[in-house]
Amino acid sequence: MIDDLNNRFCKVDPNIGIACLYADYKDQNNQTLVRILESFLHQLLTTALIPIPDGVIKKLNDIKQRNGKPGSEDILALLKIRLQQLKCAFICIDAVDELDPRVQQQLLDVLKELGTNNASIFLTGRGHIESEVQKRLQVLQQYKITISASKEDIQEFLEQQIKDDLNPDAMTEALAKDIIVTITEKSQGM
Numbered sequence: 001m002i003d004d005l006n007n008r009f010c011k012v013d014p015n016i017g018i019a020c021l022y023a024d025y026k027d028q029n030n031q032t033l034v035r036i037l038e039s040f041l042h043q044l045l046t047t048a049l050i051p052i053p054d055g056v057i058k059k060l061n062d063i064k065q066r067n068g069k070p071g072s073e074d075i076l077a078l079l080k081i082r083l084q085q086l087k088c089a090f091i092c093i094d095a096v097d098e099l100d101p102r103v104q105q106q107l108l109d110v111l112k113e114l115g116t117n118n119a120s121i122f123l124t125g126r127g128h129i130e131s132e133v134q135k136r137l138q139v140l141q142q143y144k145i146t147i148s149a150s151k152e153d154i155q156e157f158l159e160q161q162i163k164d165d166l167n168p169d170a171m172t173e174a175l176a177k178d179i180i181v182t183i184t185e186k187s188q189g190m
Helices: 002-010 033-047 054-066 072-085 101-115 127-137 151-163 173-186
Strands: 016-022 088-094 119-123
Touching (some): 016 033, 054 072, 072 101, 088 101, 101 119, 101 127
Parallel strands (some): 088 119
16 A cells, blocks of 8 residues: 555655554554654655755754653654645554554544644554544544455465465374364454
8 A cells, every 4th residue: 555655646746745654562662652653754754755844953953952852742743844844645554453552542642633734544453443543533534444354265374374384294184174263263353
């Protein structure tokens, strides 16, 4: 999706920016609100091919003189300056449900604020996160696509994973069948 946005918009118009995040439950210690917003700012400053606004440079110098470490409010202000300069921006977050719940809520609140500018927001996540996203973002226009794997898809995937195992002697036919049946049954709705 990011490649498509880049090819369709950024290569055509230098006033369009893209920022993306893959949320990983294994990396929750590093995926804090400040780090996520810093990443978005960096991406929006580098994907759009227009000069960095003077307001961003001034704000960064103010932060550096103050203590050198920006907080989430500082970065949010910088993001707003950059977004005002852009014709539009795309902010994409994959697996938003895998963020720490506190960070997830804070980020959704920030996205609501940023989405009032010229930013289009694209989120993916499992079904249970939908009500939280709707509550926090209060979106006016929403598109929803539900994607789910069938039992056959899961079974085919597992069979291929077992076939590609680097240590095939560790797996018996009975164990492979048991793994496939158990995971396929327990994975419905995921």
